[in-house]
Amino acid sequence: MVGEEGAFVLGWHEVLTEEELSMTLKVLCMSEEEFREYKEQDGWEDDSEEEENSTLSNEALSRLKAPCKKLLYDSVLLTLESYGSDLKAEQDLLSNKEAYEKLSRREQQALHVRYGQKRILHQLLELVH
Numbered sequence: 001m002v003g004e005e006g007a008f009v010l011g012w013h014e015v016l017t018e019e020e021l022s023m024t025l026k027v028l029c030m031s032e033e034e035f036r037e038y039k040e041q042d043g044w045e046d047d048s049e050e051e052e053n054s055t056l057s058n059e060a061l062s063r064l065k066a067p068c069k070k071l072l073y074d075s076v077l078l079t080l081e082s083y084g085s086d087l088k089a090e091q092d093l094l095s096n097k098e099a100y101e102k103l104s105r106r107e108q109q110a111l112h113v114r115y116g117q118k119r120i121l122h123q124l125l126e127l128v129h
Helices: 018-028 032-040 048-052 058-062 066-081 087-095 097-102 105-128
Strands: none
Touching: 018 066, 058 105, 066 105, 087 097, 087 105
């Protein structure tokens, strides 16, 4: 269900790997009995038309069922914990011109990437909370 990287790609306005995330949420939020029935009916292919017509925009994410929202929320928290610093630390470093200029060009670029990733994850937390 999840690509080789085992990750989902989120943008500012929608999930970029929406098919993978939709399928994963659907399966992980099923009861054991629902999953068994789904699997027996070869449900993996039956929903393709339904999924093509749905996008996981930020608005759609905020309307997910409670179990799916909780799963996403907890997953985002775990992802944020995997970083060595929090969003506030990144903001402080970006706003401290003297400290920022002491970073190498590569460290500055990495800081901007981490900051952007964390902002998207925090936005997702708000959408599914």
